[in-house]
Every structure is written in structure tokens, then in C-alpha cells.
Amino acid sequence: MKNTNLLTICGLILGTASPAFCDDHAVSIDLVPDEVRSIGGITTLEREKYLVIHATPDESDMSEEIVSYILNDLGAYYGRDGGIQTGRLQTVPADPDRPGMPDTAYMAQEGKQWIAERAGNPRFAPEHMREVVLCTHPEYMVAREGNDSAAFGPETFESAAEFVANFLKHYYTDETRPQYYEVFNEPFIKTEKTGTTARHMAEQHVVAARRIRELLPNDDIMIGGYSAAWAEVEARNFEHWNGWQKMFMDVAGDEMDFFSTHLYDGINVKGTHAERTGSNTEAILDLIDSYSFIKFGVAKPQAITEYGRINKSPENKVWPDRLRRMGILLASFNGMMMTYMDHPDRLIKTVPYILGVGSWTYGNPANMTSTEEVPNSFLLFRRAGDNYVPTELEKFYLVWKGIDGERRVLHSDDPDLRGHYFADGLRHSVVLHNMDDRPRTVKLSGLDDVDITKTALRSLQTHGEIPLLTERTLFGVPEELELQVGETAVLLLDLRKEHAAKQVRLETRVYATDYLQAIEADQDISFTFNDVPGGEGDGVLRLAIGREQDKSLQPQVTIGGKELVVPTDWAGDQRDRKLFFGVIEVPVPSDLLTPTTEVQLRFPDTGGKVASAVLQVNRLSAN
Numbered sequence: 001m002k003n004t005n006l007l008t009i010c011g012l013i014l015g016t017a018s019p020a021f022c023d024d025h026a027v028s029i030d031l032v033p034d035e036v037r038s039i040g041g042i043t044t045l046e047r048e049k050y051l052v053i054h055a056t057p058d059e060s061d062m063s064e065e066i067v068s069y070i071l072n073d074l075g076a077y078y079g080r081d082g083g084i085q086t087g088r089l090q091t092v093p094a095d096p097d098r099p100g101m102p103d104t105a106y107m108a109q110e111g112k113q114w115i116a117e118r119a120g121n122p123r124f125a126p127e128h129m130r131e132v133v134l135c136t137h138p139e140y141m142v143a144r145e146g147n148d149s150a151a152f153g154p155e156t157f158e159s160a161a162e163f164v165a166n167f168l169k170h171y172y173t174d175e176t177r178p179q180y181y182e183v184f185n186e187p188f189i190k191t192e193k194t195g196t197t198a199r200h201m202a203e204q205h206v207v208a209a210r211r212i213r214e215l216l217p218n219d220d221i222m223i224g225g226y227s228a229a230w231a232e233v234e235a236r237n238f239e240h241w242n243g244w245q246k247m248f249m250d251v252a253g254d255e256m257d258f259f260s261t262h263l264y265d266g267i268n269v270k271g272t273h274a275e276r277t278g279s280n281t282e283a284i285l286d287l288i289d290s291y292s293f294i295k296f297g298v299a300k301p302q303a304i305t306e307y308g309r310i311n312k313s314p315e316n317k318v319w320p321d322r323l324r325r326m327g328i329l330l331a332s333f334n335g336m337m338m339t340y341m342d343h344p345d346r347l348i349k350t351v352p353y354i355l356g357v358g359s360w361t362y363g364n365p366a367n368m369t370s371t372e373e374v375p376n377s378f379l380l381f382r383r384a385g386d387n388y389v390p391t392e393l394e395k396f397y398l399v400w401k402g403i404d405g406e407r408r409v410l411h412s413d414d415p416d417l418r419g420h421y422f423a424d425g426l427r428h429s430v431v432l433h434n435m436d437d438r439p440r441t442v443k444l445s446g447l448d449d450v451d452i453t454k455t456a457l458r459s460l461q462t463h464g465e466i467p468l469l470t471e472r473t474l475f476g477v478p479e480e481l482e483l484q485v486g487e488t489a490v491l492l493l494d495l496r497k498e499h500a501a502k503q504v505r506l507e508t509r510v511y512a513t514d515y516l517q518a519i520e521a522d523q524d525i526s527f528t529f530n531d532v533p534g535g536e537g538d539g540v541l542r543l544a545i546g547r548e549q550d551k552s553l554q555p556q557v558t559i560g561g562k563e564l565v566v567p568t569d570w571a572g573d574q575r576d577r578k579l580f581f582g583v584i585e586v587p588v589p590s591d592l593l594t595p596t597t598e599v600q601l602r603f604p605d606t607g608g609k610v611a612s613a614v615l616q617v618n619r620l621s622a623n
């Protein structure tokens with residue numbers, strides 16, 4: 001999204017004319033089939049990270065027919081389970097010999113029965129169970145005096161941790177135990193409801209993680225948190241960051257294998273309206289990575305265990321008008337996922353908030369009530385009489401159906417037009433998404449030496465009366481494509497013979513030794529990057545800037561005394577946000593990158609912070 005201040009200047013000075021920096025030009029997409037794109041060593045599309053449903057094999061309301069459709073027809077993977085622990089918690093008695101503790105002998109016996117009941121059932125095969133992120137709700141599991149969720153409480157960190165660790169040990173085999181465990185789901189927004197504090201909940205993460213590792217010392221389960229619901233980290237000049245995410249990392253970060261966040265366009269629980277798709281999502285990821293690197297010496301992995309769009313407007317919820325709402329939701333799913341797919345080395349799991357059948361939402365008064373006329377907005381299947389039928393959300397998976405393979409390089413000269421390019425034997429797939437607020441023309445180049453026998457265009461349009469998924473055969477590779485607002489377009493290219501790549505483009509992120517630096521007018525801000533990889537290629541300086549909307553977003557940036565060109569454009573739309581908080585990507589010529597690279601920034605005005613600076617170094621090598 002272009003700097004609206006510059007656009008206003010263009011209009012005032014030139015009326016309808018536009019100089020080069022204001023031109024609504026066609027976007028150039030350069031495809032490089034000869035280069036493998038390696039992002040931190042990841043060179044393939046890991047579908048199990050992205051094409052995911054917020055559901056689990058344990059959901060008994062999903063019939064075998066629905067399960068088969070999800071796994072086979074849609075090609076989706078299971079993603080997250082927030083309920084199974086609560087169900088088991090309520091069955092476990094207190095230990096008669098240890099007041100306030102769960103009866104672990106009972107749990108061991110019940111766990112054996114549980115495993116036996118699932119043995120041989122393909123629904124609970126290891127390849128399905130392992131992909132699940134397990135979590136639970138703080139209303140039941142936070143340790144607090146008077147907690148009567150179970151016969152034993154839990155009232156202490158130790159009793160809660162004892163239940164969790166024994167649940168993970170006894171109710172799964174080593175082959176079926178989920179890989180990921182979040183201690184809580186969105187805990188910090190529940191402090192008032194549970195009568196606790198955010199720090200109290202962070203401390204419980206520590207005790208739970210340590211007990212799990214004691215009982216499962218050789219297991220590869222990854223433990224994380226805090227599952228942030230409200231990621232408006234820039235609020236109150238980053239005091240939100242200091243009080244919640246940073247505090248959590250300071251208290252519990254040593255024990256965490258990953259940090260998890262929920263990102264929604266719209267308003268999620270608290271905060272102001274926030275379009276997160278694009279630069280804002282990038283800034284949140286980079287800020288967490290940067291502090292993790294400074295605090296722990298490594299940027300620990302992250303997980304996005306819910307994402308999408310929350311539209312709290314009561315309008316247009318009834319058929320057929322609700323289809324327009326579902327289209328915009330699909331645009332957020334695809335827009336955010338295009339960003340997540342640029343971080344495969346950093347993100348272990350990304351879960352769109354798309355529920356399965358969700359029978360629990362029908363008649364549920366907790367703001368999730370579904371009826372046949374107005375089903376919950378996030379259901380993949382809605383109730384229709386005695387049956388369940390797919391909703392428009394199936395198109396999220398259908399537009400990605402069959403896309404797989406090795407990453408190849410794609411260059412876009414506009415951050416609002418995101419793309420990914422995959423080579424899978426005789427099928428190459430080019431996925432493009434328009435996150436701009438206006439239709440854009442895309443000019444394609446780079447495929448002249450690829451022997452293509454058939455071309456098809458798959459399109460998911462999201463901003464009409466109904467989300468529209470189409471696919472048609474084309475007469476050759478088009479020179480131009482028109483992408484509507486929120487549209488995802490996929491070029492499906494069938495080749496006569498495989499096209500082998502000749503070299504690898506390795507993308508490495510280098511984190512600065514400092515972060516969260518205040519902006520003072522005409523004062524230098526310095527960032528130091530150590531151990532910068534050498535070799536042929538180039539770089540990108542990723543600046544996460546948070547400040548008021550009327551402040552400058554074009555600092556003077558220099559490396560070794562040489563000034564860089566700072567773009568006036570970034571991914572996504574932040575005009576409705578009180579504060580701008582997003583990543584602006586500054587190209588860096590290769591000859592300016594040294595093993596220790598020093599960067600200086602200078603702004604013309606005071607206010608806000610440079611939250612993080614990350615140097616992405618792109619180096620070429622023979623394949």
C-alpha cells in the first residue's frame with residue numbers, strides 16, 4: 001500500500017496526472033525457473049504447515065465421509081485441538097494420597113483404554129495425530145484457589161502440570177502424540193475472568209513445560225505459548241509489547257520451544273480495527289524474532305495457531321448476503337498465508353481459523369451461536385436438515401488443490417502483489433495474490449525457456465456478491481493478468497519435460513544486536529548485524545516501524561556512508577489503524593554487505609520507534 005501522504009501530494013500537484021513514484025503501473029512479476037528458492041534451508045512447499053483445518057481426529061461430530069473429504073478431496077491437514085484435555089480433566093479424580101493432585105494411576109489406566117479404542121482406526125493414524133497442536137482453555141486449567149473444574153482443582157501450578165504431563169504421557173503412544181503443545185489458548189485476555197494475572201499465567205507455562213519434559217525426556221514434543229489473542233504490540237508506544245509478549249518471553253521464554261500468536265484482520269477481542277494482512281503481520285513476526293535472538297541467542301520458532309478475519313458487524317449474516325462476508329474472509333486467509341509462506345524456516349505451523357462441523361456452535365450462547373439460517377462464520381460444514389454441507393470456505397483449500405513441489409524464485413516489483421512459484425515434476429504452479437485495495441494488472445516474464453504444453457488459470461475472486469472459484473484452459477502463457485481486489489490467481493503449467501534448476505538462492509535472515517529504538521528528529525539510529533553471509537547476491541533491510549500515521553515513514557538510511565533508496569510502498573493497507581506498524585523493505589546492494597554490517601537511520605521528525613531491523617541476505621550458489 002503506497003504512502004497515502006505521497007498520494008495526496010500527487011493529487012494536489014498534478015490533478016489526475018501522476019509522476020513515476022505515484023503511477024498506478026502494471027506490476028512486473030519475473031519468474032526465475034532456473035533458481036531454487038531456499039528460505040533458511042527450506043526448499044519445498046510443506047503443505048502440512050499451511051493447508052490446515054482448525055480441527056482434530058477426535059471430533060466425533062465429523063462423519064467418516066466428511067473426514068475423507070477434508071483429507072483427500074481438499075488435501076487438508078489437521079491443525080489444532082482445544083477441547084480434548086478439558087473433557088478428560090473433568091473425568092479424573094483426586095489422588096487420595098496426595099490432596100490437590102490428580103490420580104495419575106487412574107490416568108494411566110484410562111489412557112490405556114483410550115489408546116486401545118483408537119488402535120487400528122485410520123482416523124487416528126500417526127500421520128494425522130502428529131500434526132495436531134494441543135492446547136486447553138485457561139478458564140479450566142489456570143491454577144487458582146477455588147478452581148473446581150476437576151475433582152483435584154487444579155489450584156496449584158504443580159497439580160495442573162501433573163495432569164498435563166500425565167495426559168500427554170498416557171493418552172498417546174510415542175507415534176501418535178501430537179508434535180506441538182500450547183499450555184493455554186489466549187490466556188492473557190482471561191485474567192479478569194479467572195482472577196489471575198498475565199505473569200501468573202506465564203509462570204504456569206514454566207512449571208508445565210518442566211514437568212512435561214521430566215515425564216517425557218526423550219520425546220520430541222515442542223512446547224509453546226502464550227497464544228496471544230491481541231497482538232497490538234505497538235499500542236501505548238509499545239507498552240503493550242513490554243507488558244505482555246516481552247514479559248512472557250522474559251519469564252517463560254527459556255522453557256519455550258516456540259512462541260505462538262493469533263492474527264486477525266478486523267478486531268480480535270480487544271484493540272482498534274487492524275488490517276494485519278501484509279506489512280503489519282511481517283512486523284509482529286520480526287519483532288518477536290528479533291527479541292528472541294537478543295534474549296536467547298537464537299530466533300526461536302513461531303506458530304500462528306489461529307488467523308483470519310473477524311467481522312463484528314451484525315449486517316449481512318443471512319443467506320445469500322453472508323456470502324459476501326465469506327469472500328472477504330477468504331481474502332484474509334489467502335493474503336496472510338502468502339506472508340507465512342515466506343517464513344517456512346521460522347513458522348512451524350499456521351492454522352486458519354476454519355472449524356469442521358462445529359456442532360458445539362449450535363445453540364451456544366457464548367457469541368458462537370449457529371442456526372441453519374445463520375451458521376457460525378468459520379464453519380467448513382454447515383447444518384442443512386439432517387445433513388452437513390460444505391460452506392464457501394472449502395474454496396480456501398480448493399484453490400490450493402494439487403499445488404506442491406520445489407520452490408522456485410519469483411520477483412514482484414510491488415509488495416501488494418505477492419507470489420510463490422513451485423515446480424513439481426512436469427507441473428509448475430505460480431500463485432499470485434492481490435492484497436491492494438484496487439485491481440492490478442500483472443505483467444509476467446521469465447518462462448521463455450520452459451517447454452510448456454498446456455496452461456490453465458485457476459482463480460478465486462473474493463470481493464463480489466459471492467466468492468467465485470473458476471478454472472479454465474488458456475492458449476499459452478499470458479503476458480498479462482488482471483487481478484481483482486483480494487483475488488488469488490494460480491497459473492498451472494504442464495511441461496513437456498522437467499526443467500531442472502541451475503542454482504540456488506539462499507535467503508538468510510540476520511538479526512540486529514539492538515531493537516525497539518526511539519525515533520528522535522535528526523538523530524542517528526544505529527543497528528549492527530554480525531556474521532553476515534558473503535557471496536554473490538543482494539540483500540533486503542526489513543525495517544519494522546511503529547509511529548503515528550502523520551509521521552514520516554521514509555528515513556534516510558545509510559550503510560558505509562552510502563544512502564539507500566527507501567520505498568514509499570509496503571504490503572497491505574494500514575490507513576484505518578491509529579498507528580502505523582509495519583515492515584518496509586529496503587533493497588541493499590551486495591557490495592555494501594560486510595561480515596559486520598552497520599546501518600544508520602535518521603528521521604526528520606520525533607515520535608514512535610523502530611521496533612526491529614532484520615537483514616535478509618540472498619546468496620547464489622550452484623544447484
